[in-house]
Amino acid sequence: MVSRVIPVDPFDLVIFGGTGDLARRKILPSLFRRFVAGQIPDEALIIGAARSDLDQAGYRSFVAEALTEFMPEPQRPAEEVTRFLAHLDYVQLDATGDQGWAKMKELVRDDRVQAFYFSVAPSLFGAIAERLHRFGIARPDARIVVEKPFGHDLESARALNAALASHFAEGQIYRIDHYLGKETVQNLMAVRFANILFEPLWSARYIDHVEITVAETVGVGGRGAYYDQSGAMRDMVQNHMMQLVCLIAMEAPYKFDPDAVRDEKLKVIHALQPVGMDDIVRGQYRAGADTLSYAEDVGNPASTTESYIAMKVEIANWRWKGTPFYLRTGKRLRARTSEIAIVFKEVPHSIFHDAIGWHENVLAIRLQPNEGMTLSVMIKEPGPGGMRLIEVPLDMSFAEALGAEGADIPDAYERLIMDVIRGNQTLFMRGDEVEAAWAWTDPIIQGWEEQGDRPRLYDAGSSGPEDSLMLMHRDKRRWREISE
């Protein structure tokens, strides 16, 4: 299979916060990989903008170091790095001051796609948007890219949307949720809407429940101060997991068009039922043999923030009434894995009463590691041992199915940045989606605050608090193993 790289139009991309962690770890390596793939046109210019006192040469060496740190050596041949660095420039500026913006105006050209990546704290979004406008830098069709966290609650999300809307139309704003850039997540749409096989079964009639797990082995690491203000609900559920729920649950859009897709996702968020306190388990990890506890990690012994959450979510519409979605995510768990499991109902009447090993059909969609899908089906165990059933996986590992091309799946950021340049908003969150997600999340968080809820402690390296097992057991179900 020949890999198809469709070059994008010439562009100028400004990265505000171009010396920050996200730029070094994700944005610049992603741009470099697209460059090596041949997707970045010769005329493209990438401009770092930050407070650090650097010039063009200084920024180029800074980026060279970032590539060395964050990319394996075989993926960064020296001559490619040198050619890539020639596309880079730098402007020193303070987002809240007026120095540097005139130089930015000189560098950013009018005759090409303009994209401005706000890789800075959300508190700076308004100041940057205002200056891009006031200094006449951004053309009316310029694109701006913003990162999570998009607000802390509904009120702050509305304020951010309003600050951006003062200078940019919704069609210019690209709110990144990098989960939407993952190959498997998009494949979820392809599997559902490009095959006749699944869609007729895709409802409460045939699906018993849906399980979404995002498990990490790491703790909060250096992000302690930020994370302690946020917790798993704000950091994972309100955005990434909510987006996954939407893609699984939405109706078929009338076409694959940004607003058609986002309209359908929004309807799912509106149909989410309020979640009662009995349907949520919050947890905080204990110290391990050689790891600190959550409270020690964030330096706040009295912290009531959750590093783990499990919840049962119901969608009140014709398709999903009666099929719960169980979500769980946490840090310091036994394995690093992200998986969606669509668990189908048993057949209405089993004719194999004496058969051993009856299981449900499960469509498991792995987001990481090893992106791919597995459909477990029951077959007869070969041999003369009677009618014994065994479960076998129909495995659609991209790496195996697609050969070299499948193994070379672009990182989510690569795809999303190229979509910004192409002007395709399908995989980006619209302002009303973000606000609707907060409107659902806020009362849950307020409930904890009002009741003084404290998270249950769980062992580092476990599957989370014991109580989370009950969430499933009382419905006569059980969580899938957290394993890589």
Ligand code: NAD
């Ligand atoms: P960072 O603190 O590492 O970098 C911040 C960048 O902003 C630096 O380049 C700094 O020079 C610049 N900056 C700060 N104040 C400025 C000002 N007044 N004027 C101009 N430049 C200024 O932060 P980060 O981790 O790179 O995160 C950037 C944004 O992306 C944040 O909103 C963060 O929440 C979000 N984000 C980060 C990650 C990540 O993995 N780092 C992941 C998701 C979202």
